[in-house]
Amino acid sequence: MTAIPNETMAIIAGGGHLPQLVLEGARSMGLRVVGVGFAGETDPSLADSMDAWQWQNLGQLGKLIAFCKKQGVSRIVMAGKIHKARAVDLRPDWRAAKLLWKVKNTQDDVLLRAITGELESEGMSVVSAMDFLPHLRSPEGVLTRRGPTSEEQADIDFGWPMARQIGALDIGQCIVVRKRTTVAVEGLEGTDATILRAGELVGPGCVVIKLFKPIQDARLDLPAVGPKTIQTMIEAKASCLALEAARSLFIHLEESLTLADKAGISIVGLRS
Known part of the structure; x- marks a missing residue:
């Protein structure tokens, strides 16, 4: 990605470490970086690293746009997790309420595309976090010391096309399978809670x-x-993680693989 010197970029920051990594990548390109965070979601320490910062509630679209325009923002990145259960209960301002009235539903992709359209209508480009973190693209192939067993591979072969169908319905990005049976499907709870639920159900x-x-x-x-x-x-x-290579982010890869190897977990990156 080509950066213009002193160009200002905004990070709409959810939870997790990803917003900090995007900030570091953008700074390495010479960008001025401002941020917007959400109480209870965003790491408070992130605010101290930004050139300008605004805390706000989910649903305050008008406040977000006003901040970005005041800061001269030309590009925006959405990075980090927002707990979906909280998003369902958001209290929209006038700008957000007007947008919600126009969209068909508030499923993830429908809503994010609608918000993107509003931001771009104000002259700001929404760009991918991957533009600043190309080195975090998930690699292809077996990543751990141990590859999938025949039983795990059979579960991957069974579950992969099903996960694509669930994704096509905008339900979630993750499913959990055991012995060619779908154990758990990601919904509002997110990936980690889905994995824990699967463990509770079938061990x-x-x-x-x-x-x-x-x-x-x-x-x-x-x-x-x-x-x-x-x-x-x-x-x-x-016992095994299969993820889409190149189109997923793998944060702290070496640390993750060390943990997986110690636990005997297999990780494999696959292309659709």
Whole structure:
């Protein structure tokens, strides 16, 4: 990505470490970076690293746009997790309420595309976090010392096309399979809670499958895994993770693989 000197970029920051990584990538390109965060979601320490910062509530679209215009923002990145259960209960301002009235539903991709359209109507380009973190693209192939067993591979072969169908319906990015049976499907609770639920339901040996939704805009809500994902799999006694190579983010890859190898977990990156 070509950066213009002193250009201002905004990060709409959810939870997790991804917003900080995007900030570091943008700074390395010479960009001025401002941010917007949400209480209870965003790491408070992120505010101290920004050139300008605004805390706000979910649903305050007008406040977000006003801040970005005041700061001279030309590009925007959405990075980090927002707990979907909280998003369902958002209280929209006038600008957001007007937008919600126009959209068909508030499923992830529909809503994010609508918000993107509003931001771009104000002259700001929404760009992918991947533009600033190309080195975090999930690699292809077996990533751990141990590859999938024949039983795990059978579960991957069973679950992969099903996960794509679920993604096409904008339900979630993750499913969990064991012995060619769908154990858990990601909904509002997010990936980690889905993995834990699967472990509670059927015990050890689950295969976790996470991939890019076929309908997904590559600038928005990229699948991401990292050490917390692996720790959750260890807690749930899941045995294998299959994720989509190149179109997912793998945060802190080496740390994650070390954790996985110690626990005997297999991780494999696949292309659709």
